[in-house]
Amino acid sequence: MEKKLNILLLAGSGALNLKVVYCLNAIDNIKVHICSSTPDNLVKFSRYKDHLFHLPWLEKPESCSEDIKQYCIDNNIKVIIPGDVNATAFLFEHQSNFPAAIFPCCSKDMLDQLDNKWRFAETLVNNHIRTPKTLLLNNKQAVKSITDNISFPIMVKPIYGESWHGVLLMESPRELMQHLESNSQYAQLPLIVQEYIPGIDIDLSFIAKEGQILISDVQRWLNEDELSFEANAEVSQLSKDIVSAFNYSGVGHFDMRLSTTDNRVYVIECNPRFWFSITAAMAQGLNFVEQGINYTLGKPFLSSGAKGCYLLPKKQLKKLLSGQSKLSQLSHAQRHSLTATLFDPLPHLVDLWRK
Structure with missing residues (x-):
């Protein structure tokens, strides 16, 4: 054995x-x-x-x-x-x-350059990589200057954060001031103010070494319950440019936006760590953790492979229970992704209790 x-x-x-x-x-x-x-x-x-x-x-x-x-x-x-x-x-x-x-x-410094949304945006601009206009709001008195230099609606977000925590769409300067005066957890200065790009969320996940992407996939949100894994040359090229500019080594996930105004892709931010949809990629054919282990050990590895549409577990379970789908129609990886949480309820129950 x-x-x-x-x-x-x-x-x-x-x-x-x-x-x-x-x-x-x-x-x-x-x-x-x-x-x-x-x-x-x-x-x-x-x-x-x-x-x-x-x-x-x-x-x-x-x-x-x-x-x-x-x-x-x-x-x-x-x-x-x-x-x-x-x-x-x-x-x-x-x-x-x-x-x-x-x-x-x-x-640590390299991670901060990517994780800090202001430092990341500055590097993108300096390297002529397409990104929404981004400004740093340090104090309430600067709101007038900010609003003179960026059009509403805007996105307001903490400098650090994950899973869209504290990310808000603001329709007017008044709404922005009300947010700042609320003194809530996510209203603490400094904050990032970013031009809002009407469009579709499209992301790239990757593992890189010394400025070269080794393993990657592109995912596009079709709706709140469904992801499409697909090829996109513009997203892939933008990601290569960023990883090269930082000479980055590690795992990461770029949030991007496909504009419905000019049909171009804009880089929003980077998470230099594993990402929450990593099990979706696994279900669709690319286990980043497995392929990263293979690379680390000097073994052959897949550089891509996630394909097709992925339903979030809640939606997939509803389809199975209603008879719209059958378990036998799912691949082994899709079944594993669906059942992993169902057969491992305790950490999720603890998480709910803590919240």
Whole structure:
């Protein structure tokens, strides 16, 4: 019997790390080890792991680096995967200390250049890469200047964030001022103010090494329940230009917008980490985590492969229960994507309870 491959996931972001765990669970003949930076990470409640331990590697990076090194030796870990931005920065900083192969990653400053929406927009402009007009709002007194330089409606968002948290569409200067004066969680300055592009969301997910995209797919939202995986030369070229401009190594996801005004693609922002639709790509034929492991180990890997339309689990389940679809019509990967959450309810129940 072939010996199982030991993989270590550095987990610091619960809900996102669960997606990575589901991708790992779909890979044959591996053992999933998880090192959580906090004792209450949602992955501790998942059934799809072989071993989990906690080390505060954000607070005590040096000593935890040694502990992880020893764990890798004791458990024959072959690949270490960073599950989020902080894990990537930690792994890059201490990679020479670990005996295992390291998933593509980069420095903390490089991550911030991509994750910080203002720094990212500035770099795009400096490299003549198409992006909506973007301004930085530092104080309430600057609202007049902002509104003189950008047309409404506008998008307002925090400098850092994920999953559209705090991203709001503002129709007028008055609405913007009301938001700022609300003193809500997402009204804290500084904020990003960005030109609104009427159109369709279209994104590119990727794994890159030293400025070259190795693995990628393009996804377009057809509606709130359905994704289409398809080729798009303009999206692919824009993404290559960005990755090259940053000389980036790691995983990432570019949010873009296909304008219905001029039919051109605009780059909105970047998430230099795994993304929440990664299991959708897996269901449609491209398991980024699996192919990234293959690349890291020097094995053959798929550079693309996600195709067709993906229904979010809730919509797919409704179709199955209503008889509009049959389980036998789904591929093995689609069935796995659908059942992974159903057979692993505890972390999701805990997440709901915490909210």
